[in-house]
Amino acid sequence: MIPAEWLPVLCIAVPLAAGVAILPMEKLPRRVPEVLAVAAAALTLLLSGMLTLQVYGGNLIVHLMAGWKPPVGIVLTVDLFNAFIALIVVFLVFLSALFSASYMHGETGLNYYYSFMMLMLGGMLGVILTGDIFNLFVFMELTGISAYGLTVFRAYRARALEAGFRYLILGAVGTSLLLLGVALLYGAVGTVNYADLAVRLSKGIFLPGVDGSLVIPLSIMLIVTGLGVKASFFPLHTVHLDATSEAPSPVAAILSGAETKVGIYAICRLIFLIVPFEALNWPLIFAVLSLFTMTFGNVAALLQEDLKRMLAYSSIAHIGYILMGVAAGSQLGVSAALLHIFNHSVMKGVCFLCAGIFMSQVGTRSLSQLSGVGRRLPVTTTLLSIAFLSLIGVPPLSGFVSKFLLFTASLTAGMLWLVLAAIINTVLSTGYYLRFLKVLIRPSTSLPREDVKEASPLLLASPFILTVLLVVFGLWPQPLLEVSNQAASTLFQLSKYVSTVLGGS
Numbered sequence: 001m002i003p004a005e006w007l008p009v010l011c012i013a014v015p016l017a018a019g020v021a022i023l024p025m026e027k028l029p030r031r032v033p034e035v036l037a038v039a040a041a042a043l044t045l046l047l048s049g050m051l052t053l054q055v056y057g058g059n060l061i062v063h064l065m066a067g068w069k070p071p072v073g074i075v076l077t078v079d080l081f082n083a084f085i086a087l088i089v090v091f092l093v094f095l096s097a098l099f100s101a102s103y104m105h106g107e108t109g110l111n112y113y114y115s116f117m118m119l120m121l122g123g124m125l126g127v128i129l130t131g132d133i134f135n136l137f138v139f140m141e142l143t144g145i146s147a148y149g150l151t152v153f154r155a156y157r158a159r160a161l162e163a164g165f166r167y168l169i170l171g172a173v174g175t176s177l178l179l180l181g182v183a184l185l186y187g188a189v190g191t192v193n194y195a196d197l198a199v200r201l202s203k204g205i206f207l208p209g210v211d212g213s214l215v216i217p218l219s220i221m222l223i224v225t226g227l228g229v230k231a232s233f234f235p236l237h238t239v240h241l242d243a244t245s246e247a248p249s250p251v252a253a254i255l256s257g258a259e260t261k262v263g264i265y266a267i268c269r270l271i272f273l274i275v276p277f278e279a280l281n282w283p284l285i286f287a288v289l290s291l292f293t294m295t296f297g298n299v300a301a302l303l304q305e306d307l308k309r310m311l312a313y314s315s316i317a318h319i320g321y322i323l324m325g326v327a328a329g330s331q332l333g334v335s336a337a338l339l340h341i342f343n344h345s346v347m348k349g350v351c352f353l354c355a356g357i358f359m360s361q362v363g364t365r366s367l368s369q370l371s372g373v374g375r376r377l378p379v380t381t382t383l384l385s386i387a388f389l390s391l392i393g394v395p396p397l398s399g400f401v402s403k404f405l406l407f408t409a410s411l412t413a414g415m416l417w418l419v420l421a422a423i424i425n426t427v428l429s430t431g432y433y434l435r436f437l438k439v440l441i442r443p444s445t446s447l448p449r450e451d452v453k454e455a456s457p458l459l460l461a462s463p464f465i466l467t468v469l470l471v472v473f474g475l476w477p478q479p480l481l482e483v484s485n486q487a488a489s490t491l492f493q494l495s496k497y498v499s500t501v502l503g504g505s
Contacts, residue, residue: 002050004051004054004061005063007047007054007061007078008051008076008078008129009063009065009076010047011044011047011048011051011086011125012076012122012125012126012129013122014040014043014044014047015040015044015118015119015122015125016119017040018037018039018040018118019114019116019117019118019119019121019122019146020119021036022036022037022111022114022115022118024111025111026109030110033113033115034097034100034101034114036114037097037100038094038098041093041094041118042094044090044094044121044125045090045091045094048086048087049087051078051083051086052080052084052086052087054078054083055078055079055080055083056080056483056486057486058080058490058493059079060077060078060496060497060500060501061076061077061078061079062075062076062077062131062500063075063077070131070132070193070501070502071192071193071195071196074130074131074132075130075132075193076129077129077130077194077195077501079490080483080486080487080490081268081487081488081490081491082128082129082265082269083487084342084484084487085128085262085265085341086128088341088342089121089125089128089258089262089345090121090125092253092345092349093120093121095353095465095466096117096251096349096462097114097250098461098462099250099253099356099459100113100248101458102458102459103248103249103250103357103360103459104250107153107154109153112153113150113153113248116147116149116153117251117254119142120142120146120259122139123139123141123142123143123146124258124259124262125139126142126143127139127265127266128265132192132193132194133182133185133192133194133197133270134182134186135192136266137178137179137182140178141175143259144171144172144174144175147167147171147243147255147259148167148168150247151167151242151243151246151247152164153247153248154248157246159246160246160247162246163242163245163246164243164246166238166239166242170239171229174225174226174227174229174230174236174239175229176226177225177229178222178226178227179226180222181219181220181221181222181223181224181225182219184215184218184219185197185220185223187207187210188206188207188212188215188216188219189205189206189207190207193501194269194273194497194501196502197274198274198498199498199502201274201275216275220270220271220275220280221280223270224270224271227263227267228267229263230262231263231264231267232260232263232315232319233289233290233319233320233323234293234296234297234316234320235292237296237316237319240256240312240315240316241313243255244256244308244311244312244352245308245309245312249308249352249353249355249356249359250352250353250356252308252311252352252356253348253349253351253352253353256311256312256348256352257344257345257346257348257352261341261345264322264337267326268326268337268491271326272491273491273494283327283413284327285327286323286326286327287327287415287418289320289323289327290320290323290324290326290327290418290422291320291418291421292320293316293317293319294317294320294321294421295320295421295425296317297313297314297315297317297318297320298313298428298429299428300316301313301314301317301429301432302428302432304432305366305367306366306367307355307358307366307367307370307436308352308355310432311348311351311352311355314391314429314432315344315348317429318344318391320425321340321406322337322340324336324337324407324409324415324422325337325405325406327413327415327418328409328410330409331485331488331489331491331492332405332409332412332488333410333413334488335409335485335487336405336406336408336484337406338484338487339401339405339480339481339484340402340403340405342402342484343390343399343401343470343473346466346469346470347387347390347391347398347399347470348387349463349466350383350384350386350387350466350467351384351387351388353463353466354383354384354387355384357377357380357455357459357460357463358370358373358377358380360455360459361377361453361454362377362452370440371439372440372441372443373440373452375441376452376453377453377455378454379455379460380460380463381437381440383464383467384437384440386467386471387470388433388434388436390474391429391433392426392429392433393426395474396474396475397470397471397474398469398470398471398472398473399474400474401477401480403422403426406422407419407423410422
């Protein structure tokens with residue numbers, strides 16, 4: 001039996017080791033890196049599940065790297081809040097890797113593809129499980145570099161190269177702002193450990209000669225802005241937009257469903273644990289960000305003729321919905337945000353994987369060329385339709401549950417104006433989702449293409465599994481509600497977190 005304190009280490013180490021091992025496998029049969037990547041993702045999923053069970057019920061796991069105690073030593077700290085998000089991330093990466101085994105069969109250089117995917121998984125888990133803000137930056141850099149490589153994997157396409165270059169430049173700006181904010185914070189307080197930061201900032205303990213009233217707000221805003229590039233809220237959304245539009249569809253599913261959630265997690269950990277939520281007027285800041293993000297995403301999605309680009313803008317809109325829960329600042333709000341993080345990861349996983357099937361089977365993602373294609377791909381179209389309806393918030397699908405809770409949390413927090421804006425945005429989103437579905441299933445005026453046929457069972461397996469979750473947790477949401485509520489409660493248990501981490505137990 002694996003000791004509980006070693007589970008977070010293994011969750012990070014397994015995909016990183018797999019990524020390093022796969023990289024030099026260029027001359028081996030392509031099935032070798034595929035099998036190794038899927039196996040590593042499956043093992044990480046198992047370890048992440050075990051980790052979640054260990055902290056379920058309020059436990060907290062602290063691993064002291066090399067035995068050095070905090071705040072000097074590096075620690076990995078796990079409660080149900082970050083364990084739940086880690087489980088979501090690993091699950092989506094595993095299904096994306098499984099989907100890639102069939103979807104990427106015609107590509108060359110797959111050792112690089114699967115190596116970057118595993119390194120990205122290890123980086124995201126490092127961001128989620130670390131207990132100090134400097135290593136958050138280090139793992140965020142690893143995540144970004146891997147994502148750049150995956151975005152430009154199809155380097156023979158000019159648009160992929162352009163998207164990757166823009167991702168590299170803007171992503172570097174984001175991580176530079178993050179590093180600058182961390183440096184200012186360390187220079188003011190003298191520590192980077194989450195728990196120690198929380199104690200010192202709550203007591204107003206700064207290094208000699210430091211005016212905390214100026215440095216702390218500036219450093220926190222720089223950090224939130226840097227993380228906002230990864231979270232992809234307006235106006236920092238362009239990195240996400242280009243990358244998800246041009247990256248291979250399994251990678252787009254990870255970028256949309258997993259990487260953005262890592263950014264949101266880091267922001268929540270920062271503003272709820274380290275800095276008092278009432279400071280800097282966070283509720284109003286995130287409410288305004290929520291409004292602009294969801295409105296921009298939905299309006300822009302209405303204008304799209306490209307399936308993947310529409311999905312990319314839609315993802316931005318749903319980041320806005322998640323920020324509603326953050327803005328509420330309550331346990332109900334965070335619980336609703338966590339639930340929508342899970343649902344959005346699943347829904348966008350289905351959407352981008354189905355978009356990949358359309359591109360694989362039909363050779364296009366343009367709406368004008370997909371007219372009537374849904375009649376020849378009935379299973380794929382059905383899965384995509386269910387995901388679209390869940391994104392809209394149609395009961396009894398899982399997306400309805402989390403949207404209802406987000407609206408309730410905002411109302412409880414006195415943000416009626418934000419709820420009304422979210423309802424209007426939901427109506428807007430209904431327009432473009434139903435428009436795409438109408439084109440897919442309407443009778444085509446042109447002659448049907450006889451070579452268009454349904455995808456293989458292996459290709460359909462991943463989106464099918466995700467769609468089943470949308471239906472099951474829509475009809476029976478109690479397990480998810482209980483987990484998300486308990487996970488949210490751990491975020492507000494500041495004294496327990498601090499005493500456990502600094503006590504080294």
